[in-house]
Amino acid sequence: MTSLPAGASISIVTSSPGLDYASIEAVVTVPTFRRPQQVLETLQSLRSQKTKRRFAVVLVENEAEKREGAAAAKSWFDDGLLQGMLIIAHDRGNCCAYNAGFLTTVTYFPNFKYALVVDDDELADPDWLENMCATAERLGVDVVGGPQIPVFARPEHSKWAAHPVFSAHYRETGVVPILYSSGNMLLSRKVMDTMGPPYLDLRFNFMGGGDSDFLSRTAQRGFRLAWCNEAIIRETVPERRVEADWIRARSLRNGVISTLVEKKKRAGTPFANTKVFVKSLLLLGASPFRGFLKLCKTGSISIALYPVYIGAGRVMAEFGYANEQYRQPEKN
Incomplete structure (x- = not known):
């Protein structure tokens, strides 16, 4: 029976009935922390993907005590609404959550080709997964990023979309020298095998930027990166973030x-x-x-x-x- 390495601070809560781990081509990691309603909307967007590729979701609950996200989403996996696994990452922090999802992916899905990431305040457009994977194949790259289009709480806040904090670095699909964010990201199996574990540096655990550092290191290792402007993720921006x-x-x-x-x-x-x-x-x-x-x-x-x-x-x-x-x- 496949199991996580000794010392991994990860618990498996549940997995979809009859999940055929060996048949999964793409695994989408969704880290969540204290957003039980939003994460259900994220999962619904993944359930609505238009693709023939067999994919699974690894939902990573990073609130190890109350576990509100895990409680809200557990039935989705138990009832087979989504194919995948629900896990608890007991060590709190942004990088710890991502690393737990990646480690679970490489441990349980022996034949996966792509690992993708969506955050729990994001919604994936229906063609998102297919566009990400197809771009990796068409351009022959190992890492793909895509736009995180801000969706503001109030219409009058839409003016903030042009601010560098929210705007995308690229506007056209193609090979790029560097990427910065994991909120909309694809990694090939080769990247996963080469770069970790651990994947994200824990020095960035509560600051953020572990994804920027990881992507910088992948470029240094010679992996090719690309941008897919058609692989759209829509990110909810609460009022607090325009203050x-x-x-x-x-x-x-x-x-x-x-x-x-x-x-x-x-x-x-x-x-x-x-x-x-x-x-x-x-x-x-x-x-x-x-x-x-x-x-x-x-x-x-x-x-x-x-x-x-x-x-x-x-x-x-x-x-x-x-x-x-x-x-x-x-x-x-």
Whole structure:
């Protein structure tokens, strides 16, 4: 009987009756934390996928005490509404949840070709999975990312869609040099076998950015990356996330992550830390000018401040600043 490695802080709650693990081609990991209603909507979007590929869902409950998401979703697996597994990742944190899902995937699904990720505040369009897999095959790549289109709580908040915190880095399908987010991601079996476990670095566990670091490392290892603009995920954006202090904190955090990821990338090379620090100072120095250009182009003060916050966050990271937004989920 297949089992998880000794010491893995993971419990199997249930799995779909008669689940044929060996026949599954794609596995979708869905980490969830204190969003019992939203995760059901996420699962419904996966149940509605239009594809002939055999796929399974691994739902990762990261609230090990109340387990509200697991309680809400358990019948979906017990009754066979979804093919897959429901697990508990007992070690709390963003990276721990992702790692638990990936480890379960490679342990229980011997013939999977693709591992995908959707977060519990996201809805996948019906053709999402097929578009992701087909893009990987057509372009011959090992990693695919796609757009996370923000869906705001109020119509008047839609103006925030153009802000760098919410907007996509690419607009067209094709091979790209780097990806940044795991919220809409496909990884080939080769990537999974090469990169882990562990997959995401736990130093990013409550800050976020473990996905950016992981994707940076996959590119360094020579894996080819692509963007699929047709593989759409729609992300719910609560009112809290359009408040000025949240935008500022997320922008600073992105700067911190940028420094930490670049330091890891340059590790072992001459004067690595000095080069990163000098680059951060230069970016901070140039940020008022870059911000002014953005202000002229967009008319948005918030967008204009983004490069300033990025530069400040990069420099602050040199002095130990870390904005761990995921430690207080109620404020995130």
